[in-house]
Amino acid sequence: MIDHESSTPVYRQLADILAARIKSGALANGRPIPSEVQLQQEFGVARGTARKAVAALRDAGLVHTVMGKGTYVGPAPKRPG
Amino acid sequence: MIDHESSTPVYRQLADILAARIKSGALANGRPIPSEVQLQQEFGVARGTARKAVAALRDAGLVHTVMGKGTYVGPAPKRPG
DNA sequence: TACCATTTGTCCGTATGTATG
DNA sequence: CCATACATACGGACAAATGGT
Numbered sequence: 001m002i003d004h005e006s007s008t009p010v011y012r013q014l015a016d017i018l019a020a021r022i023k024s025g026a027l028a029n030g031r032p033i034p035s036e037v038q039l040q041q042e043f044g045v046a047r048g049t050a051r052k053a054v055a056a057l058r059d060a061g062l063v064h065t066v067m068g069k070g071t072y073v074g075p076a077p078k079r080p081g
Numbered sequence: 082m083i084d085h086e087s088s089t090p091v092y093r094q095l096a097d098i099l100a101a102r103i104k105s106g107a108l109a110n111g112r113p114i115p116s117e118v119q120l121q122q123e124f125g126v127a128r129g130t131a132r133k134a135v136a137a138l139r140d141a142g143l144v145h146t147v148m149g150k151g152t153y154v155g156p157a158p159k160r161p162g
Numbered sequence: 163t164a165c166c167a168t169t170t171g172t173c174c175g176t177a178t179g180t181a182t183g
Numbered sequence: 184c185c186a187t188a189c190a191t192a193c194g195g196a197c198a199a200a201t202g203g204t
Binding site: 037051054065066067068069070071 | 178179
Binding site: 004009010011045046047048049052066067068069 | 184185186191192193194
């Protein structure tokens with residue numbers, strides 16, 4: 001899980017965990033990843049840290065975010081389908 | 082259209098679009114503007130967002146609303162008839 | 163009278179975006 | 184990095200008002 005004593009930032013640890021779940025297929029393409037609130041509960045981090053982890057995944061092109069709905073595995077589709 | 086990536090809120094973008102249509106005369110005085118359902122279909126926003134845009138126009142004095150009927154360009158007449 | 167479709171009004175829950183300390 | 188607060192947005196459900204059948 002998360003090691004708060006590690007020199008690796010917590011948000012980076014969480015981003016790596018989620019990236020691994022995506023690569024393994026545990027989080028399938030097109031499916032939503034856990035919400036920020038769920039992440040903060042599951043991993044015991046603040047919401048701001050969960051957001052930063054998700055932002056890292058987004059910058060890496062692994063997920064896309066829709067405000068008011070959630071964050072989904074894969075790139076954003078042009079057509080809402 | 083609506084830019085969900087913009088820093089300007091969606092409801093504000095929609096309000097500006099409708100205000101421009103009013104100023105240009107595309108939506109003439111006394112005529113109804115599109116219903117909330119039509120707005121959410123045409124612009125791909127939630128009804129709550131469409132409502133907030135219309136409320137902004139109402140606060141600006143550009144339109145007036147009649148429950149059960151619709152929202153019309155211009156101020157509310159004191160006595161309809 | 164009773165429906166029925168349309169439209170606005172309200173409330174709820176959930177999720178992301180931003181800002182401050 | 185945590186905690187809090189508020190803004191913005193989506194989605195659903197139901198109530199109230201209007202006008203027509």
